[in-house]
Amino acid sequence: MSAPSGASEQKNGTSEITQDSDDLPDMLDAKLWQNPCPFSFRINYLSLLYNTPLYAWIQDTYGLKRHEYVVIYSLALADGGSARDISRTSGFPKNTLSRAVKRLEMMGLLEERSKAPGGGRRQALRLSDKGRKLFNETVSVFESYEEKMLTPLSKGERQILFELMSKVVVGAEDWADDLPQTGATDSTKNAKGEMR
Amino acid sequence: MSAPSGASEQKNGTSEITQDSDDLPDMLDAKLWQNPCPFSFRINYLSLLYNTPLYAWIQDTYGLKRHEYVVIYSLALADGGSARDISRTSGFPKNTLSRAVKRLEMMGLLEERSKAPGGGRRQALRLSDKGRKLFNETVSVFESYEEKMLTPLSKGERQILFELMSKVVVGAEDWADDLPQTGATDSTKNAKGEMR
DNA sequence: CTAACTAAGTTCCAAATTGAACTTGACTAC
């Protein structure tokens, strides 16, 4: 219910739920076209469609969990970054990343860190040659999957999309993390988060 | 390292890692501007920035986990939908949703289902009045947070963005779930996934 | 009608996740 312009609503006159049944649910239509937050849904849904098969493939092919591969990818782009940086930019909590780093180090994908114990201060993480090789082998799969995702768009449209999305992300500093409407959002509590 | 045009690279001459330290990491810059998958990063990162505070707020205010609220939201848009539909459109696995539905039912947010046990066939889930009330109370917060996210864009730009994103999602049927490059991706294995 | 097949939903339990404490180290003020 909840809105007009539903995708389908004929068939039998009883009050049954309409459902194409074979494939994509009615619900997808509703979430796309009757959603009060259409942009949010689109980014979430596309992220899902993009990430799921890629990380499943990474898992099957290299035995790396998503957060582990994220570490590799992050360091490939920003060598010498810290676990905190990866946490901030990926949303995985720092203890999850701590374990990921430890495992990747054991697997020889990261350079050995000098100071391991306790914690202390910022650790610059670096890919080993093996780690960089892994990245180089895999990145093109990610790239071409993004390419595939953008197939419906012309070159020019992609450029526009890139610019608009960039604007939104750059502007995010202003809004990120203060809730609207909700009067007294006490700031003493730090949000967790994730991504997937 | 890893690329030119790095954000900052002066300071002390030693081989230290450059880092603004105070706030946003260098790594974010790298992921934005030297990323082979710039679109994928943007949707993932924006999803993170959007979802995290909202679901933290939901949790604090109503004691509902993300997947539980997702059930509410989904049914508000597509009443009579099934757990499977929610799974397909949100990425949460069906057993997680099964538990969520059970709890929401106990909390009186969903209408009682007639057939509970075992499973069997498609169950049409429906919000109770209480559930719909909860949705109505919360949806505006989600809406205005999306609004905030899009602040940097003009009305016209938002329209364009909407259309481009729609094109991509609609085209997704074609590419979703077949991996590129990887020759023999056996299809007998079903990908899991999530969203957040 | 019965058997076989398919798929939604549930249950189970081993494994993963993450909040909370803790450790460690740097930086600051005195």
Add this chain to the structure above:
DNA sequence: GTAGTCAAGTTCAATTTGGAACTTAGTTAG
């Protein structure tokens, strides 16, 4: 110097998660 503060990283324990097996029903073939 020393005390105090702050934040990165680690560890621990309790909860949560989700793959796999199972149950239940509808649907189809014989």
